[in-house]
Amino acid sequence: MNDPFWLIAIKGTLLFVVLVLLVLFSIWFERRVVAVMQVRPGPNRNGPFGLLQSLADGLKLAFKEDTTPRTADRWVYLLAPVIAVTCAFTAFAVIPFGPEVTMFGRETMLQLTDFEVSVLLVLATSALGVYGLVLAGWSSGSSYSLLGSLRAAAQVISYEIALALAVLAVFFQSQLMSTGAIVEAQAEPVDMNFFGAEVALPGWYFLVLFPSFVIFVIAMVGETNRAPFDLPEAESELVSGFATEYSSLKYASFFLAEYVNMVAMSALCVTLFLGGWAAPFPDSWWPAANEGWLPLVWFFGKVIAFMFVYVWLRGTLPRFRYDQFMRLGWKVLVPASLIWILALAAINLGIVAEEQSTRIALIGGALVLVVAAFMFWPSRKPYEPPAEPDAGLGGYPVPPLDLSVPPNPRSLTELEQRDPTPAVEGKEED
Amino acid sequence: MIADLAQSVSTGEAVAFWILAPLALIGAVGLVMARSAIHGALMLALTMICLAVFYIMQSAPFLGFVQIMVYTGAIMMLFLFVLMLFGRDSRDSMFETLRGQRFFAAVLAIGLVGLLAAGLGHAVTGLTIADGPPTATGAAAGDSNVAAIAESLFTTYIFPFEVVSGVLTVAAVGALMFAHVARKGAARGQKEASRERFAPGNYPGPRPGPGVFATSDSTATPALLPDGSIAGESLSEHVPARELTAAETAPKHTEGKDLHR
Incomplete structure (x- = not known):
């Protein structure tokens, strides 16, 4: 890396230009690919295949x-x-x-x-x-x-x-x-x-x-x-x-x-x-x-x-959900990485070991560690079916069919003052 | 001696030093002077980044980047995290809880400055200027920065290293112990939450958001067609029809011009 100053400047500028163009491209790419996944065309008006859409959006945002x-x-x-x-x-x-x-x-x-x-x-x-x-x-x-x-x-x-x-x-x-x-x-x-x-x-x-x-x-x-x-x-x-x-x-x-x-x-x-x-x-x-x-x-x-x-x-x-996300990070990814690094170190040491017995012990130990981590990973409590059948529809909680709706408190006084008229039929002729 | 040192550095290093050193000092002074705790934390982060660049300039790139990642990236971020929870308008209390604390603080500060100056002066006197960048010394150091650090960390200083990691682990576990609160009762699952939601006496649906001009959030309120009449499909056969006043069913004139009348 013994470039003269002017070459570093040119490379830096090129890098910047390429990155900005790549960002414009990837916004368009993301919108088009998501559109394909959702069975709709996506941006297709500005420029060929809508490629200039993100440029137009960027200019609009700037103003x-x-x-x-x-x-x-x-x-x-x-x-x-x-x-x-x-x-x-x-x-x-x-x-x-x-x-x-x-x-x-x-x-x-x-x-x-x-x-x-x-x-x-x-x-x-x-x-x-x-x-x-x-x-x-x-x-x-x-x-x-x-x-x-x-x-x-x-x-x-x-x-x-x-x-x-x-x-x-x-x-x-x-x-x-x-x-x-x-x-x-x-x-x-x-x-x-x-x-x-x-x-x-x-x-x-x-x-x-x-x-x-x-x-x-x-x-x-x-x-x-x-x-x-x-x-x-x-x-x-x-x-x-x-x-x-x-x-x-x-x-x-x-x-x-x-x-x-x-x-x-x-x-x-x-x-x-x-x-x-x-x-x-x-x-x-x-x-x-x-x-x-x-x-x-x-x-x-x-x-x-x-x-x-x-x-x-x-x-x-x-x-x-936020707690699920944190649980994935701290309770799955970090411990799994630590175990894997331990196993990797043992395997690497084992491969270069001189004696056959040391080699087998290190590599075998690493494999046992990984397998044990897989098998004894603390899992969630298994689902237990409820002792009494659910009262809901097919086991799903549904609102009760005799649901009585509380009247709107704002119109409560008006309702009391008026004599009840069939509201639905009366209003449809308006 | 300082003049000799100044002549031995390259132009690029001198330029970087004279830009970054004032910045680091501004950060250090700003940390003390800042009224808002967040501004103080930001100033400290500025000083730390400047120090990291100094490390990199002194041919210690690993130390410099670890300084940025660990101190600026993780530790200062945790500080900010805590400070942000205090609220924006919190200020330092200037009330003296200990009698004469300012006097003792001043005495101790002067003493600390004296100690640091003496120690630094003792360390700097008799230094010679090396030719070119410093090279690692030691048995297996080679010319790699990382290897040299690993060599001294895991051979010469292995005991302090282990002690420090033990103390840090104890501190982390202790903090967890203090912060831990035992959960009262079993965790409420999705099924229990759903049952509670649909229990008699509880309104199952979401409330309308702020800014929604709904006359009612009841499930029995029928939907209105654009001309103001009631949409038949929106009425459930299990839910009794609700009375609507004439004012409620009338078009709301939200368009500014009512075309239907």
């Missing part, structure tokens, strides 16, 4: 009136969207988009910067990005906003633990903490010896570390506040959560930050678990597939596949 509530804490109110957007964009500085290419006559990596612990940068920016949501809710001076921001704070702290534990397994396996090096480490196939037959499995970590991959994907949806975990902005409970009091460009910033975060988490997942920019087939099939600018296709293809997963979840799953 709306910018309001500040009277009870708002002005400086923090202004600062919150800035924090959210800045942190969202910063995470992309370390994502490797491709191998070394020639750009303006210089050999350079398709990555803004990389250093020894660059994966931690993404985690740090996602931890700081929550400040935007939390401060937005607090500074608005509205109860809905405050509730939304409290939920955002609790949610991100809880799910960040599961996320970090999943990433830890990748650090463990690769013994690296740099995004570029992790992508290169996954290019090495894993040689497995199945009863004498040598099989070269792809080295992508979603195969080797499958439990971590599953936990990462779940935690990543929680971390980005997306359905079914979009509790901070649950529109049926909190209007729009932390963003209730925002309008115009400030609201648009939160929208932008949410989508950039989605893309960033998808990109991080692709980098850590799906081989980054590597082509999704063995090198020998098409050796030129992993050289030059072509890996951009594989990278963005994988990212868009993840965006589809996000949309798919939103289109099919109802929102979690």
Whole structure:
């Protein structure tokens, strides 16, 4: 990473432009895919296939009136969207988009910067990005906003633990903490010896570390506040959560930050678990597939596949209740990650062990631990059918058929004063 | 000696230092001066981020990012979480609960400043300027920052490390013990909640939301067609028809212009 200053500036600008375009695309993509799932056309008026719809929406949003509530804490109110957007964009500085290419006559990596612990940068920016949501809710001076921001704070702290534990397994396996090096480490196939037959499995970590991959994907949806975990902005409970009091460009910033975060988490997942920019087939099939600018296709293809997963979840799953959501985070994801990391450490130690007996003890112990965790996982109380049959209709509670409706207290006095006339027939002739 | 140090750093490092050091100081002073607790917490977060960047500049990227993730991301966020629950208008009480506490606080503060200055001066004197970035020393350190930290954490300082983790676990479990409240009776399931909801004497449906101009939320109130007449399908055969006054059935003139009359 010894680029001159002008090249870094060009790469940074390109990155910004690509991200904004990707956000515009992914809003359109989300609306079209959800529309297909709900059997309706979706946006199809502006531009080919409605592609310019999100651009039109963005322009419209920018020209709306910018309001500040009277009870708002002005400086923090202004600062919150800035924090959210800045942190969202910063995470992309370390994502490797491709191998070394020639750009303006210089050999350079398709990555803004990389250093020894660059994966931690993404985690740090996602931890700081929550400040935007939390401060937005607090500074608005509205109860809905405050509730939304409290939920955002609790949610991100809880799910960040599961996320970090999943990433830890990748650090463990690769013994690296740099995004570029992790992508290169996954290019090495894993040689497995199945009863004498040598099989070269792809080295992508979603195969080797499958439990971590599953936990990462779940935690990543929680971390980005997306359905079914979009509790901070649950529109049926909190209007729009932390963003209730925002309008115009400030609201648009939160929208932008949410989508950039989605893309960033998808990109991080692709980098850590799906081989980054590597082509999704063995090198020998098409050796030129992993050289030059072509890996951009594989990278963005994988990212868009993840965006589809996000949309798919939103289109099919109802929102979690808050206590269920917290229970999933603390009582399932975190303990499962811890057990898996313990087992992984034992297996890794066992594979390199010199003696046969040590090897068997470590690997066998790890397997026993995992199986025991599966079997003795404290489950819910099983359903017990009630002793006496339910009085309701077919076991379901229904209102009693002799339901007597209390009269409207407002018209009670009027009813007493008037003589009863058949109301229904009389009114229909009007 | 300070002048020598200033000459040894690169331009980029000097620029970053002169931007971030005032910011860190503003954050530290602002933490003490801020009237609102949230503003104080934000100032502290600013100082912590500046310190993290200093760590990264001093070739300790792992420490810097862990500082951001753990202190700024998790611990300050928990502080904010608690402070937000206190309400926006809460201010510090300036009432002295201990007699003469300001005097003793001043004496102790001066003493602390003296101690810190002496300790820092003792540590800094006789330092030499190294060529290039510092490299880790030790048996298996190599040139990796993370490996060097892990090496010293899990060999030299393993006992303090274990003690600290034990103390932290005890503290967390103790906090849980204090905060834990035993549930009175069994948890109410969905079935019980539903039965209670439809029990005689309880209104089963949701109340109309604020801002809904309904004359009644009764299930017996019939729906009205656009011309004001009653929609027959909206009447249940099990529920007796309710009296509506002429004022209630009349069109509400909500459109501004009534076309039906």
